[in-house]
Amino acid sequence: MSTPLEFTANSPRAHLPFLFAAQAQKEVTVNEALARIDALLAPAVEGEATTPPSAPAEGESWIVAANPQGLWAGHAGELAFHCAGTWMFAAPTEGMTVFDRSAGANLRWLGTWQSLALPAAPAGGGTVDAEARTAIASLIAALRDAGLGV
Numbered sequence: 001m002s003t004p005l006e007f008t009a010n011s012p013r014a015h016l017p018f019l020f021a022a023q024a025q026k027e028v029t030v031n032e033a034l035a036r037i038d039a040l041l042a043p044a045v046e047g048e049a050t051t052p053p054s055a056p057a058e059g060e061s062w063i064v065a066a067n068p069q070g071l072w073a074g075h076a077g078e079l080a081f082h083c084a085g086t087w088m089f090a091a092p093t094e095g096m097t098v099f100d101r102s103a104g105a106n107l108r109w110l111g112t113w114q115s116l117a118l119p120a121a122p123a124g125g126g127t128v129d130a131e132a133r134t135a136i137a138s139l140i141a142a143l144r145d146a147g148l149g150v
Contacts, residue, residue: 039081047102
């Protein structure tokens with residue numbers, strides 16, 4: 001018989017709470033885990049802010065900007081999502097991508113929130129073949145840097 005697994009209080013990446021044997025009010029733990037999954041499965045944020053909006057909609061998410069104030073103090077760089085009348089927070093993991101509705105673009109966490117850079121368009125040149133090869137190589141390198149290839 002194999003040795004049973006021993007779990008910590010939360011999962012390592014999304015910090016989903018685990019249930020424990022004989023735990024009272026298991027529904028609270030399960031509901032918190034479901035709320036986190038809902039917010040983090042395909043995250044989309046309204047934008048970046050230092051303070052929470054005055055009347056957030058249920059499920060509304062934001063990136064907490066540097067030097068946050070009020071309820072968001074101490075959560076810089078994290079995702080804040082409004083659920084069940086309160087703010088919950090999730091620390092980003094390396095490579096996490098969110099859609100920023102205000103910018104209409106994806107952001108990726110690489111130590112900080114960064115927008116994906118578009119490659120420069122090729123311009124001019126007398127020798128089309130050599131210029132095209134250089135441009136294509138640059139595009140491939142840029143796509144690789146953006147995480148779109150290996």
